[in-house]
Amino acid sequence: MTYEELVKNHAGEMIEKLVTDILSKDVVEVRFEFEDNEQWSVISMHIYEEDKEISLRLHANDRYELYFGYYDDEDEFFEILQPLTAEQIKIIPKRLQKVMEKVLTNEEGLRLPGNFLSK
Numbered sequence: 001m002t003y004e005e006l007v008k009n010h011a012g013e014m015i016e017k018l019v020t021d022i023l024s025k026d027v028v029e030v031r032f033e034f035e036d037n038e039q040w041s042v043i044s045m046h047i048y049e050e051d052k053e054i055s056l057r058l059h060a061n062d063r064y065e066l067y068f069g070y071y072d073d074e075d076e077f078f079e080i081l082q083p084l085t086a087e088q089i090k091i092i093p094k095r096l097q098k099v100m101e102k103v104l105t106n107e108e109g110l111r112l113p114g115n116f117l118s119k
Contacts, residue, residue: 007080021045025114041103058100
């Protein structure tokens with residue numbers, strides 16, 4: 001299975017893995033990022049032994065994306081973005097959604113206890 005197929009066909013499982021990781025942390029950071037005219041809030045987890053990143057991004061108009069970044073065998077970096085469906089968004093805890101909305105609106109990141117985001 002390619003990474004593109006993994007992200008496209010197993011986005012829900014990847015979101016669950018990310019949420020589980022986030023909730024187990026003492027402190028998590030929801031960042032504000034931008035590029036050109038695009039802005040988003042983001043929360044990430046890194047799989048260091050595999051040199052991969054899984055992130056959730058919230059853009060304006062409640063548009064969520066799953067982000068997957070990885071290096072190939074030749075050390076070239078690739079990014080895959082997958083828009084989330086309404087069903088996949090339901091996997092994200094409501095408090096995490098609200099915090100991501102606040103970060104996007106205020107254009108300022110937040111650090112919070114991981115267990116705060118669980119409801």
